[in-house]
Amino acid sequence: MAKYEQLADRLAIQIKQGIWQPGEKLPSLRKQSSLTGYSLMTVLHAYQLLESKGVLSARERSGYRVAESVEVSSTANAVQSAESVSVNDFVFDVLQASRDPHMFSLGFAYPDPSLYPRQHLNKSLAAAAKQTTVTSALDNLPPGNQALRKLIAQRYAARGMHISPDEIVITAGALEALSLSLQVVTRPGDWVLIESPTFYGAMQALERLGLRAVTVDVTPENEINLAAVERALQSKPVKACWLMSNFQNPVGYSLPDEKKQALAGLLKKYDVALVEDDVYAELYSGEELPWPVKHFCDDGNSLLCSSFSKSLVAGFRIGWVAAGKHANAIQKQQLMSTISTSVPVQLALVDYLETKNYEKHLHQLRRALHQRKLAMYHFLHEHWGRFAKVHYLQGGYFLWIEFCPNTDAMVIYKIAQSLKISLAPGKLFSLSGEYNHCLRINASFELTPSRRQLMNKLTNKIKQYLEQF
Ligand SMILES: Cc1ncc(COP(=O)(O)O)c(C=O)c1O
Structure with a gap:
């Protein structure tokens, strides 16, 4: 040759x-x-x-x-054979498929990246690069950049929640905050209470730390049932409870304040640590930022985890935990695993929060998400309403879709894949397979005319599949 x-x-x-x-x-x-x-x-x-x-x-x-017409091998193919593997493998496959740039990413967990304030963030990154010195790494070791922790504490304080900067540890996104939190309040083999369906990250963390799950069913209409929580706490020696009280992923509900308060009381009564995932709180669409359950906890045994990933930028990978009495233990665990989060990125966030108008961005983001979610809801309600229940709850950007119980959402997921649409099938969010007839849809993307056409094609193919029953 x-x-x-x-x-x-x-x-x-x-x-x-x-x-x-x-x-x-x-x-x-x-x-x-x-x-x-x-x-x-x-x-x-x-x-x-x-x-x-x-x-x-x-x-x-x-x-x-x-050439534009060339066939390249797609990560989407990997999903085809993923049906009978563990949560971890399956999550990995679905996430890989969502990364295909040609996909309409309705299975994606983050908001449409075009909604992030890219230019301002780039300017802040450039400013941070100028500030970084050879000693910056030392200054930003756990618990993380002091100015950033102060700015986060100030945001809580502005609405009347007293969280000291000393209680805050900066992490690589909310996921590290959640994993570290779970790690410091449990030992392998312990029981942890989680919602079902729940964010797959919770199940992955339990799997990785060798923990056992006791689940409490949640629904869009009734949220979490506190009597069921108490029964679970009585039935097992539960050490921690991992939950979301605002814009729960995947179902979308938020607990009313009375329920948050009652839950805080229950956890205190049974001496259970609260690992609270509050990543969507800023994406409310009513008048006010909702309280986390931590607001109603008074024993320092609650760890409130959040990040900028959903509200400002996913790729910076900056989150935090307000860890109460566990703050020191979190720092030690972090030193043993990742040492610290990226220094220039922490500095860039400080610059952004101090010099750019984060509130204005949040206002615009909330408005765009609200409009897009409503548009997607109306589309789905009109076209899928005869064969599926489309749950609409205010805030965040997810819609939870429930087909008849004998529908296999994995089939719909694969049909969608063939049309270059990614979806998040219910199987991702449960250990039991109870939600295999459900889907979560990311409604943060604009429903342009060409996307409507694509969705019409999907609707027709779903109808053909459902006609078999
Ligand atoms: C409910 C929930 N918690 C935590 C995370 C992870 O957040 P981060 O990207 O900040 O690590 C996600 C991301 O999808 C999420 O949906």
């Missing part, structure tokens, strides 16, 4: 593997030549050969690009 054919083969494989995506520019002839050691002529012949096969297209003065 001639050298140019060898290079062409190598590039074709890279394109198939998705290293070079359709439409993406390949390195210039000169750059490819210096990268690979082949002569300029060899590279040119290899590119021309791929062009003649329709793999590359040449544009005058802009070099060679991967």
